Amino acid sequence: MINENGLRVDGRKPNELRLIKMEVGVLSNADGSAYIEQGKNKILAAVYGPREVHPRHLALPDRALLRCRYHMAPFSVEERKSPAPSRREIELSKVIKEALEPAIFLEKFPRTSIDIFIEVLQADGGTRCAGTTVAALALADAGVPMRDLVVACAAGKVDGVIVLDLNDIEDKEGEADVPVAYMPNLGLISLLQMDGSLTIEEFNQSLNLAMDGCKQIYKFQKEALKARYVTIKEEVEECLR
Amino acid sequence: MSSIMVSRIRQKQIAQMVASGKRLDGRGLKDYRPIKVETGIIEKAEGSSRVLLGKTEVVVGVKVEIGDPFLDRPNEGVFTVNSEFVPLASPEFEAGPPSEESIELARVVDRGIRESKAIDLEKLCIIPGKKVYVIFIDIYVLNHDGNLIDASSLAALAALLNTKIPVYVVEENEVKKTNDYIPLPIKNLPVSVTLANISDKLVVDPWLEEEEAMSARLTITFDKDNKISAIQKGGTGALKPQQIMEAAHIAKEKAEELRKMVVKT
Numbered sequence: 024m025i026n027e028n029g030l031r032v033d034g035r036k037p038n039e040l041r042l043i044k045m046e047v048g049v050l051s052n053a054d055g056s057a058y059i060e061q062g063k064n065k066i067l068a069a070v071y072g073p074r075e076v077h078p079r080h081l082a083l084p085d086r087a088l089l090r091c092r093y094h095m096a097p098f099s100v101e102e103r104k105s106p107a108p109s110r111r112e113i114e115l116s117k118v119i120k121e122a123l124e125p126a127i128f129l130e131k132f133p134r135t136s137i138d139i140f141i142e143v144l145q146a147d148g149g150t151r152c153a154g155t156t157v158a159a160l161a162l163a164d165a166g167v168p169m170r171d172l173v174v175a176c177a178a179g180k181v182d183g184v185i186v187l188d189l190n191d192i193e194d195k196e197g198e199a200d201v202p203v204a205y206m207p208n209l210g211l212i213s214l215l216q217m218d219g220s221l222t223i224e225e226f227n228q229s230l231n232l233a234m235d236g237c238k239q240i241y242k243f244q245k246e247a248l249k250a251r252y253v254t255i256k257e258e259v260e261e262c263l264r
Numbered sequence: 265m266s267s268i269m270v271s272r273i274r275q276k277q278i279a280q281m282v283a284s285g286k287r288l289d290g291r292g293l294k295d296y297r298p299i300k301v302e303t304g305i306i307e308k309a310e311g312s313s314r315v316l317l318g319k320t321e322v323v324v325g326v327k328v329e330i331g332d333p334f335l336d337r338p339n340e341g342v343f344t345v346n347s348e349f350v351p352l353a354s355p356e357f358e359a360g361p362p363s364e365e366s367i368e369l370a371r372v373v374d375r376g377i378r379e380s381k382a383i384d385l386e387k388l389c390i391i392p393g394k395k396v397y398v399i400f401i402d403i404y405v406l407n408h409d410g411n412l413i414d415a416s417s418l419a420a421l422a423a424l425l426n427t428k429i430p431v432y433v434v435e436e437n438e439v440k441k442t443n444d445y446i447p448l449p450i451k452n453l454p455v456s457v458t459l460a461n462i463s464d465k466l467v468v469d470p471w472l473e474e475e476e477a478m479s480a481r482l483t484i485t486f487d488k489d490n491k492i493s494a495i496q497k498g499g500t501g502a503l504k505p506q507q508i509m510e511a512a513h514i515a516k517e518k519a520e521e522l523r524k525m526v527v528k529t
Contacts, residue, residue, distance in 0.1 A: 110367050117364045124500040125479075201495070211502035215482065217495035218379045223512050226492050230505060 024196060025182040032193065033062075037186040040176070040236055045157065045247035047164045048254075055165025057247070059157040062190050063147035066154050068161040073135035087132035091120035093154055095143040115151050122155050122175065122204035122214035128168045137167060148191035149177050155204045155214060156240060163248055172244055175204035175214060176236035178229040180221060185228045187236045201226065203233035207241045275477040282474075283463035289318075289471065294514060296469045301418065301526055303426035311427025311448065315419035318471055319409035321353075322416050324401060324423040326448075330390065330432065330439060331398040341388020341396040345374035347403035347416065354408040370403060372496045373417045376454040376485035377401075380493040383424065384449035390432050395439050397429060399448070410471035413483050413496075414522075417456040422526045424448060454493050455522045456485040457515035461503055466511055468518060482511050486519035 024032055031037065041062035050056035053069035060066075076082040093115045097103050108116075119141065127137070139161065141154040152175035159173040179189045181197035194200050199219025205212055212234075221229065278288055285293060297318030306312035311326035333340060347370040349357040362370075377383060388397035401423065403416045427448035432439050460470035460478035470478055479501025485494040492512070497503065503511075 110371060113364055113367045114371050117368055118497070121480075121498065121500055125502040206502060209502070210504065212497070212505060212508060213480075213502040215495055215497035215503070215508065217492060218375050220379060220487070220491045220493060222491055223509075223516065226495075226512060227509055230508065234505065 024193065025184050029184075031181070031186060033190060037184050038232060038235070040188045040239055041190065043240060043243050045160060045243055047160050047247050047251035053161070053165070055161045055163070055167070057157045057160035057164055059153050059160075061147075061149065061153045061188075063145055064143070064150055064153045065145040066150060066157050067142045067144060068154065068157040069140045070137065070158075070161040070165040070167065071140075072137035072165070073132040073167070074138075076134065076136040081136070082134045085133055086129040087127075088136040089120055089124050089127065089129060089139070090136060091116050091123070091139040091141070091158070093119055093141045093143070093151070095146060095150070099143050099146045115154075118214055118216065119151060119155050119158065123158060123162065123173050125211065125213050126159065126169045126171050126173050126206055127162065128170065131168060137162075146191070148189050148194040149202070151175070151214075152177050152202050152204070156244060160244060160247060164251065171206035171208045172241065173204050173206055173213060174237045174241045174244055175202065176233050176240055177202040178233035178236065180219065180225060180229065185225060185232055187232050199225075199229070201229040201233055203230060203237065205234050205237035207238055274473060278474055278477040279463045282465050282467055285465075287467065288473065293465060294468045294518070296518070296522070297471065299418070299522070299525055301422050303422050310429060311423045311425075313419045313422035313426060315415050315422065317411060317415040317418070317469070319407060320411060320415045320471075321405075321407040322412065322419045323404040323406055324416070324419040325404065326423045326427045327400040327402070328427070328429050328448075329398045329400070330395055333389065333393065333396040337385075338393035339389045340385040341383070341399065343377070343383055343385070343399035343401060345370045345377065345401045345403065345420065347373070347405065349405050349408070353405045357405075357408070368496070368498070369412055369416055372413055372456070372483060372485075372494065373401075373403065373420050375494040375496075376417055376456055377420065377424070380452040380454040380485070380487035382421070382450060382452040382454050382487075384451045387449040388429075390439055391434060391437070395432075399427075408472065410473070410475045411458050411469050414456050414458050414469060417454065417485065418522060418526060421453060421455065424450060425526065453488040453523050453527065454485050455519040455526070456483050456494070457518045457522070458483040459511045459514065461499075461501060461507065464507075466507060466514065468514065482508065484512055484515040484519075486516055488523065490516055490520075
């Protein structure tokens with residue numbers, strides 16, 4: 024998995040991210056939306072809310088109800104995936120929701136719901152991280168007040184080397200995978216999982232590498248948000264002319 | 265969001281006590297509740313156990329069948345972990361499809377067993393590509409008083425160590441069951457340790473009311489060689505990177521203590 028020059032299956036260096044492209048405001052019906060491409064991952068996220076809660080008995084008296092659905096399209100993977108939510112998707116919906124929740128001022132919107140929908144159109148490893156990153160952008164695009172953006176990236180161990188941003192093959196064949204979601208300005212970690220086999224020292228290295236990756240992706244995230252508002256400004260100016 | 269709404273005052277009290285290094289039930293921050301492990305409690309199951317972690321009670325039953333291997337792993341047996349939050353265990357549990365929490369619990373226990381390679385799956389192949397052993401690990405929560413993950417992973421390990429699988433013979437491409445039983449081949453001993461972040465302090469083995477008061481929890485599973493096999497952060501809050509490393513060191517120590525408890529039974 025790592026060649027004699029220390030390069031990975033797709034030619035990257037161990038601490039190198041895949042190519043990332045992000046766009047904000049891609050769906051007109053949603054209150055906020057965003058799209059990300061990270062390697063061959065293609066993921067859309069949309070946010071609806073704060074809005075009235077359905078069913079109503081779920082409403083919380085002191086804050087907004089945050090809901091998240093992570094879902095993979097049947098054509099997103101090699102073998103067709105049944106569109107019914109799998110146990111994996113239910114678990115990921117939960118951990119992504121918990122990754123975003125500490126960033127949002129939910130207490131500003133009691134008795135409402137904020138619904139996040141993440142659709143994976145094509146999967147190439149690290150979809151929970153890319154999904155978290157793009158969902159945070161969609162939340163920001165919806166104008167939901169946040170303490171920080173949330174940005175996620177995985178690190179792991181492949182062929183004995185600690186590497187950043189694992190792709191599908193590295194995730195499946197590698198020795199360990201550590202997805203991390205990070206709030207860069209608060210310096211807090213809001214999603215952390217691991218599977219595989221690592222010593223405490225290797226885990227520490229992976230965690231730090233993943234946080235470095237998050238800091239790099241955070242820059243792209245900010246640029247994507249800014250680009251959106253430059254476009255809006257231009258559109259408004261066009262109308263006024 | 266789960267379990268009984270502990271009043272805000274109670275949550276505050278718990279948080280204040282933890283901030284001063286104490287806990288409402290008198291434990292130290294790094295102490296587990298009393299643990300009791302019993303095995304072989306269900307005769308009809310090939311393996312079983314009951315774990316009491318304070319008032320939290322979990323039963324695990326292991327059933328063994330014969331089935332098809334996965335296409336990409338023709339020479340390996342198969343196992344699945346499932347958990348049921350039966351309604352008799354808590355006023356918050358309802359009958360019906362499994363909740364997010366129940367699915368997460370089963371998947372975290374599964375990850376610990378799978379990633380540490382606890383079950384020697386290669387020894388569970390009968391006819392390569394055709395017939396293998398299928399091991400069903402069912403977690404039954406009987407009383408929910410917090411930290412279901414640690415209670416369940418301990419119970420799952422105890423039940424696996426207690427499991428006897430029937431011996432099958434192959435005669436003219438037919439698989440026949442014999443009357444002999446052998447112990448399930450076990451290669452590793454994963455143990456999970458869960459810590460809660462309350463008032464920016466780490467507390468081991470949170471009970472129900474502490475789970476209500478915590479901002480986040482972290483479960484770390486160690487194998488017998490002190491390597492990390494699985495991690496899961498839960499809860500709506502966040503953790504500092506230093507806290508995570510501190511938790512890893514505490515969990516390593518505690519996992520060893522817990523493992524001794526299961527292996528001796």
